[in-house]
Structures are given as structure tokens and as C-alpha cells.
Amino acid sequence: MNFCSQCGGTVTLSIPEGDNLPRHVCQCCRTIHYLNPKLVIGCIAEWNDQILLCRRSIAPRYGLWTLPAGFMENGESTRQAAIRETLEEACARVDIQQLFSLVNVPHINQVHLFYRARLLDTDFAAGQETLETALFLEDAVPWQDLAFQTVTRCLRAYFSDRRLGRFVFHEEDLPPRPLKEHRRD
Amino acid sequence: MNFCSQCGGTVTLSIPEGDNLPRHVCQCCRTIHYLNPKLVIGCIAEWNDQILLCRRSIAPRYGLWTLPAGFMENGESTRQAAIRETLEEACARVDIQQLFSLVNVPHINQVHLFYRARLLDTDFAAGQETLETALFLEDAVPWQDLAFQTVTRCLRAYFSDRRLGRFVFHEEDLPPRPLKEHRRD
Numbered sequence: 531m532n533f534c535s536q537c538g539g540t541v542t543l544s545i546p547e548g549d550n551l552p553r554h555v556c557q558c559c560r561t562i563h564y565l566n567p568k569l570v571i572g573c574i575a576e577w578n579d580q581i582l583l584c585r586r587s588i589a590p591r592y593g594l595w596t597l598p599a600g601f602m603e604n605g606e607s608t609r610q611a612a613i614r615e616t617l618e619e620a621c622a623r624v625d626i627q628q629l630f631s632l633v634n635v636p637h638i639n640q641v642h643l644f645y646r647a648r649l650l651d652t653d654f655a656a657g658q659e660t661l662e663t664a665l666f667l668e669d670a671v672p673w674q675d676l677a678f679q680t681v682t683r684c685l686r687a688y689f690s691d692r693r694l695g696r697f698v699f700h701e702e703d704l705p706p707r708p709l710k711e712h713r714r715d
Numbered sequence: 716m717n718f719c720s721q722c723g724g725t726v727t728l729s730i731p732e733g734d735n736l737p738r739h740v741c742q743c744c745r746t747i748h749y750l751n752p753k754l755v756i757g758c759i760a761e762w763n764d765q766i767l768l769c770r771r772s773i774a775p776r777y778g779l780w781t782l783p784a785g786f787m788e789n790g791e792s793t794r795q796a797a798i799r800e801t802l803e804e805a806c807a808r809v810d811i812q813q814l815f816s817l818v819n820v821p822h823i824n825q826v827h828l829f830y831r832a833r834l835l836d837t838d839f840a841a842g843q844e845t846l847e848t849a850l851f852l853e854d855a856v857p858w859q860d861l862a863f864q865t866v867t868r869c870l871r872a873y874f875s876d877r878r879l880g881r882f883v884f885h886e887e888d889l890p891p892r893p894l895k896e897h898r899r900d
């Protein structure tokens with residue numbers, strides 16, 4: 531951040547009075563610009579024993595598989611975000627059930643939420659950011675070709691819970707990958 | 716938002732290609748500036764049958780009581796945010812337990828998370844944004860002087876669950892108050 535989005539003045543990093551962290555402060559109008567984590571929200575949409583995955587048609591992770599999910603928008607609820615993202619990415623209509631997992635990804639300033647959901651029909655299709663969308667039994671999930679670690683962990687927990695015959699809420703923190711590895715969060 | 720925080724150019728609202736919502740787009744460097752909901756995170760810190768509340772020394776809702784809570788910062792996890800806010804506002808050390816509630820407040824672009832927590836000692840004190848901090852039995856909670864609707868709802872659910880002898884995860888959406896009322900979210 532170099533300039534103030536309010537007045538166009540120059541922004542510098544300093545600790546405001548009463549604060550304890552450096553913030554971007556406008557040298558002209560004194561507006562403090564806070565940067566906060568973003569919510570990424572999606573769902574595990576179930577159809578009998580299968581779940582819905584989308585193959586990405588955009589960067590990052592072009593061509594890899596993921597759960598329908600994306601950035602929560604202003605003015606909507608977490609459930610509305612999950613419904614909207616599933617409609618946008620998989621053209622699929624879902625009935626949202628319980629919150630299934632929360633995954634912190636602090637090194638990229640994100641919190642991921644995944645709901646369990648019931649697919650209302652099988653008239654899904656690839657949305658604008660998707661190459662193809664399909665239903666998968668557990669054994670057919672393309673584990674080696676999943677786009678994000680958060681999705682892999684969420685699905686592992688989901689199938690584990692399903693085998694146990696009950697679903698509980700899961701929370702975990704995703705550590706950063708070692709620098710030399712290709713980062714897949 | 717009037718100016719681009721990257722280059723200082725003029726920003727206008729338009730729908731980028733492949734998007735379906737108006738965004739703030741820089742007319743100079745074409746950067747798209749997304750605005751997303753913020754997470755407010757706090758905890759219900761328990762000490763035997765009592766819970767910890769803070770009386771606010773800052774606007775909004777100066778002088779009213781609240782749970783220790785505040786905006787999640789970049790680089791931290793949701794639990795770390797709850798621990799930090801409790802330390803900052805009540806100088807209190809807590810052991811964070813389960814996530815207790817998620818309250819959507821879409822009209823102000825916020826999602827509030829409250830954890831149950833165990834107070835580690837009673838050496839709490841008023842932090843910089845707090846006039847006083849104290850432990851309350853259910854009957855002594857200043858229900859009429861709580862600062863935010865999300866806190867009131869969270870505490871109602873908490874004491875209700877406690878009477879039932881079990882705690883479950885709660886999720887709800889807070890509707891906007893009618894305009895003529897004083898807004899207390």
C-alpha cells in the first residue's frame with residue numbers, strides 16, 4: 531500500500547497512538563488503513579455417497595480439483611457465500627447443512643470455512659472458473675490432483691467422520707510449507 | 716474508495732470482465748480493489764460459574780459491557796486472535812476451548828466468532844480500551860447494558876446451553892435494526 535484510498539496522499543507504516551502494530555497511515559488526512567484476513571467459504575456438496583468437485587480453469591492451480599469455494603463478499607452471510615460460490619463454480623444448487631470445518635491459513639491471511647451441503651439435483655455444470663465438475667465416490671477422489679491443502683484436509687476429515695457415522699466440527703491451522711516446496715494451500 | 720492504493724490513480728466502480736459485481740478499479744494501473752467482510756473474534760472466559768466482561772472505554776458504545784473481542788489481524792489464527800484480544804482488553808490469560816458461535820452481521824460486513832475459554836487466573840485488569848473488567852454470575856450479567864447484539868445473543872445461547880448441561884455450536888444471522896432505532900450490533 532503506497533497511497534491513501536480516501537485522499538490520494540502518501541501512506542507510510544507507523545504505529546498509531548494506542549495501537550501496538552504498524553499500520554498504513556495517510557500522511558495527509560491521517561486515515562489509518564487496516565489490513566485484515568479474508569474469509570474463503572465453500573461446501574462439500576453431497577449426492578448419496580458422492581461429493582462434488584470442480585477442476586479449476588484459472589490460476590492458481592489451473593487444472594487441479596477443488597471444492598466449490600471462494601472469497602466471501604460484503605453484504606452476504608457465510609451460508610450465502612457458500613451457496614453463491616457453489617452456483618458460480620459448479621452451476622449447482624445446494625441446501626447448506628452444518629459448518630464442518632474452519633482452517634486457519636495465517637501465512638496468507640485467510641480463514642477457510644467449509645459447510646456440509648446437500649445437492650438439490652444433478653443439473654450441475656462447469657462455471658466460468660471451472661473446466662469440469664463431477665461427483666466422486668471416496669475411492670475415486672483425485673487426491674494427488676487436489677488444488678489446495680485446505681481442501682485435502684477438509685475431505686480427509688469428512689470421509690473419516692463419515693466412516694465413523696457422525697460429523698463433528700473440525701478446526702485446524704495450516705502451517706506454511708517449506709519454501710523450497712511448491713506452495714499449495 | 717477514491718484513489719488506488721498502489722499507484723495513486725483515480726478509482727471508479729465497474730464490473731471487471733468475468734466478474735458479476737461492481738469493483739473499485741484503478742483507471743491508471745487497472746488494479747481491482749476487492750472489499751471483503753472482516754472477522755471479529757472474542758471469547759467467553761469462564762471462571763467457575765462466572766464469565767468475564769469488559770466495560771468499554773472507547774466509542775462506539777462507551778460505558779457499555781462486552782465480551783473481550785476485536786478485529787482479527789493478518790498473520791494470526793482465529794484462536795490467537797481470541798487470546799490476544801482477551802489479553803489486550805482484560806489483561807487476562809485464557810485457555811481457548813471450542814468455537815461456540817458464529818454470528819453473521821452482513822449489513823456491516825462482519826462475521827463474529829466467539830470461543831469458549833477457561834480463565835487461567837483472576838489477575839485480570841482493565842486494558843487500554845476498557846474502563847473496568849469483572850466476573851459475572853448469570854443473574855448478575857448487565858443485560859440492559861450490553862454493548863452489542865451479537866454479545867447478547869452469544870451469552871443467551873451460552874447460558875441456555877449451560878443449563879442444558881452441554882454446549883453445541885451456534886450459528887445465526889443478525890438482521891439490521893430498523894433505521895429509527897439506535898443501532899447496536
